[in-house]
Amino acid sequence: MTKPEDAPPDDSSPSSPLSNGRISLKAAGTVITNDAESEANGESHDSEEVTAQTLFEEVPEGGFAGWLTVFGAFLVQFCGFGYTASFGVYQDFYTTVYITNETSSTISWIGGINAFMTITGGLIAGRFFDRGYFYYLVIGGAILESFCLFMLSLAKPNQFYQVFLSQGLGVGLAAGIMYVPSVAVVSHYFRKRRALAMTIVASGSSVGSIIHPIMLNNLLGSIGFANAARANAGLVSGLLLIACGMMRTRLPPNPAPIGLREALAKFSKDSAYVCATVGMMIFSVGYYYPLFYIQLDASLHGINSTFVFYILVILNASSVVGRLTPGFVAHRLGVANIITFGMGACSIVILGMIGLDRGVAGYVIVAILFGFCAGTYISLAGPLLASFADNQAEIGARMGIGFSFSGIGALIGPIDGALATNKFIWWKPALFSGVSTPFLRA
Numbered sequence: 001m002t003k004p005e006d007a008p009p010d011d012s013s014p015s016s017p018l019s020n021g022r023i024s025l026k027a028a029g030t031v032i033t034n035d036a037e038s039e040a041n042g043e044s045h046d047s048e049e050v051t052a053q054t055l056f057e058e059v060p061e062g063g064f065a066g067w068l069t070v071f072g073a074f075l076v077q078f079c080g081f082g083y084t085a086s087f088g089v090y091q092d093f094y095t096t097v098y099i100t101n102e103t104s105s106t107i108s109w110i111g112g113i114n115a116f117m118t119i120t121g122g123l124i125a126g127r128f129f130d131r132g133y134f135y136y137l138v139i140g141g142a143i144l145e146s147f148c149l150f151m152l153s154l155a156k157p158n159q160f161y162q163v164f165l166s167q168g169l170g171v172g173l174a175a176g177i178m179y180v181p182s183v184a185v186v187s188h189y190f191r192k193r194r195a196l197a198m199t200i201v202a203s204g205s206s207v208g209s210i211i212h213p214i215m216l217n218n219l220l221g222s223i224g225f226a227n228a229a230r231a232n233a234g235l236v237s238g239l240l241l242i243a244c245g246m247m248r249t250r251l252p253p254n255p256a257p258i259g260l261r262e263a264l265a266k267f268s269k270d271s272a273y274v275c276a277t278v279g280m281m282i283f284s285v286g287y288y289y290p291l292f293y294i295q296l297d298a299s300l301h302g303i304n305s306t307f308v309f310y311i312l313v314i315l316n317a318s319s320v321v322g323r324l325t326p327g328f329v330a331h332r333l334g335v336a337n338i339i340t341f342g343m344g345a346c347s348i349v350i351l352g353m354i355g356l357d358r359g360v361a362g363y364v365i366v367a368i369l370f371g372f373c374a375g376t377y378i379s380l381a382g383p384l385l386a387s388f389a390d391n392q393a394e395i396g397a398r399m400g401i402g403f404s405f406s407g408i409g410a411l412i413g414p415i416d417g418a419l420a421t422n423k424f425i426w427w428k429p430a431l432f433s434g435v436s437t438p439f440l441r442a
Contacts, residue, residue: 062197065248066189070197072246074204076138076182079145079236079243080175081378082208084118087111088295088312089216094163095296098225101158104296104424105417110164111292112411114172119284119407121176126400127260129181130393132253135244137181142240145174149233153226180403182243183382184396188250195335195383199327202379206323209316217309251392263397273388276336277402280381283343284409286350286433287377289416290315290370293429294363300424301358315367322375335384342376349373351434354427381406409436 060066087110094107125137148170155162183201190197212232219228258266267273294315298308326338349370356362385402389395416429 060189060250061191061193062189065250066186066197069189069247070186070200072243073182073186073201074207075239075243075246076178077201077204078208078211079240080179080182080208081118081205083171083212083236084111084115084175085205085209085291085316086212086216086312087114088292089213089220090167091292092296092299092308093216093220093225096299098157099160099163102160103417103422104420105415106160108292108417110168111288113164113168114175115288115410116407117169117172118175118179119410120404121173122180122400123404124400125177126180126184126396126398129184129400130253130258130396132249134181134185134247134249138178138247139244141174141177142237142244144177145171146233146237146240148174149236150230153229153233155225155229157225180396180399182247184386184399185247185249187386187392187395192331194386195330195380196327198382198386199323199330199379202382203320203323203375205378206316206320206375209319210313213309213312213316258394258397260397263394263401267388267398267401270388273385273398273402276384276388277405279343280402280406281409282436283346283377284406285412286436287346287374288410289350289429289433290353290366290374293416293420293426294367297424297426298358298363303358303360303363307360307363311363311367314364315371318368318371319375319378322372323379324375326376326380330380330383335380335387339377339380339384342373342380345373346370346377347434347436350430353430353434 091104091107091111094102094110095104099107128137148166151170152163152166155166183198186197186201187194215232215235216228219231223231291312295308295311298311299305303311322342326335326342330338349366353366356366381403382399385399386395389398416433419428419432420426421428
């Protein structure tokens, strides 16, 4: 029998638009799935969510990829904040040899801006890290730092702006792009042992601030500023290339990362986080005084030039011990307790510089004590901020905002040079910095 034109199509026919549970709307060019297929897609979506959730919950606490990432992040800190913490060598060289037409206070702005950019860069980098742009950040930052360091070698004597743009702004921005991502990625592999892993990463900057001063102090006088800067740029470029090849992410990006306004609104209600952030900012005002000025101080007081070259090395070698030690005891004594002790001890040491015996023994004691105490702060600042996060997705934002406020303190730090004046009256900046450093205890 012939089927009427208005009869419904046979669902069982292979050529039917309803066959295999699909309705083909050729005119619209779309496909609508039936309930069975929708349920199948729903199950697949749920499976993906479960898999992602499992990745967040099941932290491997290391593994080959985890420890390789730790070592890569160690190298990033070596080349980034390790370079920043070595500015005391440049402060001495620029003030006495290379940029003699500017005051020590003006020159210290190079190091201050570098430190500010390194730390506050985390405000933007942390958000991009949460969105899954880790590799773009570390590779882009590595290329930029290498370029700026080679450009520094082209800076001419008494041309402050050339050094400021390349070393202060350029290198600072590059290090800031890499700083927070290289620390935060460690949390992909560690939870219970996070403090230990992050202290190992943080010790990279201490090792860097040992190697950079030795290298620079021995090369600046022998082969000149340009060649010394190129040699240092070559070292940094090679290590950053290795670091980029070693670090790997483990977790997928957060599908709905927290926005900056939302983050600020939420975090501002966390009183403990606010106190920690403000305390870190005030501490940073005085933290850089010994790092930037202890070598110049020793040089102007007639200390043997060989010892002067190694005063920063002694300070930063002690800092290595100070950065590694908390990782083994933080789970027992508490991150907040140890970092509070370290910051308070830094204040006492800086105030002690007012009555410092300007001999070799006095400088050695200050370098060892300050280096160790400052090391505890640097190594635990990241774990402290990460500990306030409600979940893994907040870590980048928490660290980025916290370090950004800390960078504001670094920007204020160059006032030490103005307080010392051209007559180098050292008790004034020591008093100012010593009073600034203990405020996290509030």
